[in-house]
Amino acid sequence: MGVKRQLLLVSNSTLYEGGYLEHCQEQIQTFFGQRVKKVLFVPYALHDRDAYAQKARTKFESLGYGLDSIHEVSDPVEAVRRSEAIFIGGGNTFRLLKALYDNGLITEIRKRVFQDGIPYMGSSAGTNVATVSINTTNDMPIVYPPSLEALGLVPFNINPHYLDPDVNSKHMGETREQRIIQYHEEPDTPPVLALREGSMLLVEDDQSTLVGSTGARLFLRGKTPIEYEPGSDLSFLLSTA
């Protein structure tokens, strides 16, 4: 018996020239399938929660699902307890993680995923918080969460919106790859799966598959990064705890 969990971790909400969640809508429908009628949406990563919930609701209704936004209920913990499925949207990862702590949701979401096996979908910041920690977010630290430790639904970290080095750039700030390697200069740091825009990770209990169109780059501490094509079996990453 392995670990029970159903996760769809998407790199980015919107792909160039596409609509909101358009590039992953088939995966969303396969993931939630017929078992889910209504999704609990967490809009904490953006400032305008009403507008964000409306945008997500419109999209999910078009796919055949109802959507409740957690910011509209009086008791967020109770809303998680009653939810059939959770979707945490993108925005600023620090703001999102702080709000998850402030609302006492970390333990409760973990319970629902690991004990009850409800499906969890994350996009961008919502994918970052599903991992061990938000140490490999790209976002500005606009607020200070009580910890960088996150939901720990998988035993590694993800870098969403991964960007390959631009060989023509004259900008001298660190490339994304350099930043991730700096993270691995620190002791006891877990693997980092860098998901390009268009990529996503599907996790079903102890099985994990790379989905989407653009592939991913895996960084292991002290090793040369490895490329994975869409369709790759990444189940080995689930036993790196």
Added chain:
Amino acid sequence: MGVKRQLLLVSNSTLYEGGYLEHCQEQIQTFFGQRVKKVLFVPYALHDRDAYAQKARTKFESLGYGLDSIHEVSDPVEAVRRSEAIFIGGGNTFRLLKALYDNGLITEIRKRVFQDGIPYMGSSAGTNVATVSINTTNDMPIVYPPSLEALGLVPFNINPHYLDPDVNSKHMGETREQRIIQYHEEPDTPPVLALREGSMLLVEDDQSTLVGSTGARLFLRGKTPIEYEPGSDLSFLLSTA
């Protein structure tokens, strides 16, 4: 009587196709002048402190200054107390700020700058930590400092390595401007001076001038950003506390 302080806050250590600190070497010589013989270097932002100190030492010696690196002394607080001038180099801002806290240097550096008027130079991460907080760093949060509050040598924040939006980009992550505007969605957030690579800020007591070749963009909470050309008088920013 205004506030006593002498600061040279540089956006970036290396400009495209230039050498280390080459683009600001005239400003460094004018800033430290004849009054300084030896600079205390803080290499905490990079992992390999020995190599970093050697690189900085070579450059400073070529400009006529000696350089001691704080990581080579047994008592860093005492080294700050005895220093004639401080230079904090770039790298990862979270790692740098955590090390400043871990070594008990925040209060001591503030004292030397404000009470004794010793010159402080920062580059990139070393510029970030000179401001109110590191909330507007571009770096990955690879470690967790005890606070995001920094030295507070000026009453505003800086975004170093500022990058204008790339109109041809297909990447869907937030632009730098969008990230700074997200910061200002939070309450009570100070102004953010976005220094392009090639820009630097000179602060002499209550006077401040934008120096370098590329200009800066000033973000005030709830207002349209304003462009400033090199040579602009930015002294008004020093009274925004």
